[in-house]
Amino acid sequence: MSATQAARGPYSDVIRERWRRPRFRGELPGAGAVAEDVNPLCGDRVRLMLALEGERVSAARFVGDSCAICAASADVLAELVVGRSRAEALRVEAADLLAVLQADIRPTRMRCVTLPLSVLATALNGKR
Amino acid sequence: MRLDELTRPDFPILERVVNGHPLVYLDSAASSQRPRTVIEAMSQYYARSHANVHRSIHTLGEEATELYEAARDRVQRFIGAQHREEVIFTRGTTDGLGLLAETIGRTLRAGDEVLITELEHHSNIVPWQLATRDRGAVLKAVPLGDDGTLDLEAFERLLTRRTRVVAFAHVSNVLGTINPVARMCARARQAGAFSVVDGAQAAPHLSLDMGALDCDFYAFSAHKMLGPTGIGVLYGRREVLEALEPGRGGSEMIKEVWIDRAQWNDLPWRFEPGTPPIAEAVGLSAAIEYLEKLGMDAVAEHERALTRQTLEGLAAIPGVRVYGPPASEARGAVVAFSVEGLHPHDVAALLDAEGIAVRAGHHCAMPLMRRLGVVGTSRASFSVFNSPEEVRHLLAAVGELRTAL
Numbered sequence: 001m002s003a004t005q006a007a008r009g010p011y012s013d014v015i016r017e018r019w020r021r022p023r024f025r026g027e028l029p030g031a032g033a034v035a036e037d038v039n040p041l042c043g044d045r046v047r048l049m050l051a052l053e054g055e056r057v058s059a060a061r062f063v064g065d066s067c068a069i070c071a072a073s074a075d076v077l078a079e080l081v082v083g084r085s086r087a088e089a090l091r092v093e094a095a096d097l098l099a100v101l102q103a104d105i106r107p108t109r110m111r112c113v114t115l116p117l118s119v120l121a122t123a124l125n126g127k128r
Numbered sequence: 129m130r131l132d133e134l135t136r137p138d139f140p141i142l143e144r145v146v147n148g149h150p151l152v153y154l155d156s157a158a159s160s161q162r163p164r165t166v167i168e169a170m171s172q173y174y175a176r177s178h179a180n181v182h183r184s185i186h187t188l189g190e191e192a193t194e195l196y197e198a199a200r201d202r203v204q205r206f207i208g209a210q211h212r213e214e215v216i217f218t219r220g221t222t223d224g225l226g227l228l229a230e231t232i233g234r235t236l237r238a239g240d241e242v243l244i245t246e247l248e249h250h251s252n253i254v255p256w257q258l259a260t261r262d263r264g265a266v267l268k269a270v271p272l273g274d275d276g277t278l279d280l281e282a283f284e285r286l287l288t289r290r291t292r293v294v295a296f297a298h299v300s301n302v303l304g305t306i307n308p309v310a311r312m313c314a315r316a317r318q319a320g321a322f323s324v325v326d327g328a329q330a331a332p333h334l335s336l337d338m339g340a341l342d343c344d345f346y347a348f349s350a351h352k353m354l355g356p357t358g359i360g361v362l363y364g365r366r367e368v369l370e371a372l373e374p375g376r377g378g379s380e381m382i383k384e385v386w387i388d389r390a391q392w393n394d395l396p397w398r399f400e401p402g403t404p405p406i407a408e409a410v411g412l413s414a415a416i417e418y419l420e421k422l423g424m425d426a427v428a429e430h431e432r433a434l435t436r437q438t439l440e441g442l443a444a445i446p447g448v449r450v451y452g453p454p455a456s457e458a459r460g461a462v463v464a465f466s467v468e469g470l471h472p473h474d475v476a477a478l479l480d481a482e483g484i485a486v487r488a489g490h491h492c493a494m495p496l497m498r499r500l501g502v503v504g505t506s507r508a509s510f511s512v513f514n515s516p517e518e519v520r521h522l523l524a525a526v527g528e529l530r531t532a533l
Contacts, residue, residue: 010477011474011477011478011533016533019533020533041489042471042472042473042488042489042490042503042504043489043490043497043503043504044471044473044503045503065471065503066471067471067472067473067474068470068471068474068533069473069474109473109477112473
């Protein structure tokens with residue numbers, strides 16, 4: 001079994017790359033909006049930290065103990081929301097994340113993709 | 129002939145190709161697969177004999193009743209119960225344990241204690257939380273030693289005159305630990321407590337003898353032992369069952385009903401309200417027949433060899449950690465493991481890409497996961513149809529995992 005073969009299934013190159021070298025993983029001291037949630041199915045835990053300048057998200061970081069899909073999703077989400085207004089950030093949907101992740105995610109793993117979204121909603125006090 | 133060579137042709141699902149690979153099914157602890165005889169017995173029942181049991185005075189009703197009650201007789205022999213009325217059909221282990229927690233729960237008083245253990249499945253934790261919560265009773269748990277076995281000295285300390293129920297697994301669904309059932313049940317009885325054994329992971333793999341275990345209650349599911357979903361067994365010692373008021377009402381469990389009261393039916397029907405899972409009983413009977421033909425000692429020996437091979441093989445892979453008692457100890461047919469740097473769900477998904485089905489997550493044992501200090505583990509588990517070649521396939525695939533993501 002080569003590494004490429006092994007990475008079939010839900011693991012696209014984007015997910016593998018984001019898992020190995022996340023761009024937005026880490027603490028964000030002084031973050032103005034912070035939330036954390038857990039997926040009861042698998043125990044995935046994601047904490048999202050956002051810095052706000054007025055209504056605009058100026059920086060985002062995440063930490064967590066999760067599977068590769070969830071971590072990659074959080075990393076992509078952090079990238080997508082930076083520079084957006086609070087309202088725009090809340091409009092990011094699973095489809096936007098999937099478009100970047102380029103992965104074939106089955107329903108059983110979809111919550112791994114969407115957990116960071118609900119954490120974002122909580123952090124921004126919005127409702128999805 | 130090896131047991132897997134003998135049995136594999138009987139399991140149609142093993143012909144499946146998954147993600148381009150022949151299916152390697154290592155998730156029987158969650159739910160096993162079924163031999164053709166079980167599938168056919170159930171179709172045959174539906175095609176020829178189905179009617180409601182016990183109250184239909186016509187040929188089909190009589191046939192269905194006969195088949196349903198014959199299944200009870202077969203279960204009685206299989207588990208070494210002294211009387212047929214000690215065998216209650218339920219919807220599964222969870223249902224059996226829930227029935228007990230509800231029924232015994234009504235008799236709990238403030239200050240009474242229920243003693244469980246740290247290695248229980250949620251099904252043997254949460255029903256007791258519900259049963260104790262509203263009655264001012266107290267739920268306690270026997271801690272687990274670092275070797276993956278129960279701290280029996282602590283068990284002795286926690287077992288007091290206040291203890292009304294001692295509920296624990298025969299075999300841990302994560303660690304594979306085999307608990308000393310007979311000893312713990314004897315101590316429970318001396319203390320005046322009911323003993324309740326969760327046998328979900330034992331019934332498919334060990335030869336059972338209720339007389340030797342001498343427990344008050346023993347619950348298990350058909351679907352983990354080559355039988356259908358939707359049916360399980362709750363064994364209850366006759367004297368204890370006779371003294372218990374039923375916790376659930378409905379048809380079948382009564383002799384006579386008035387608007388304000390009812391007279392209970394005889395055992396075992398007193399604890400079987402509503403139309404029972406009849407086709408499932410027929411399927412369970414066929415599953416037991418299949419296991420008995422193989423011989424439970426041969427089944428246990430086969431699965432023990434696969435478990436040992438897996439434990440030793442996984443322990444030799446760098447970055448892989450296995451949980452539970454060492455390979456030299458008697459263990460159930462499960463091996464929980466983790467791969468450094470990989471989430472259990474990623475392990476399972478990567479193995480699935482190779483056609484290998486393992487379970488990943490908390491295995492419905494969150495308190496145990498917390499005790500082990502992990503969010504979850506991956507778990508391979510075995511049945512009669514698994515082969516040493518399949519284990520080698522698993523070991524090779526796990527060996528590649530650390531570079532896979």
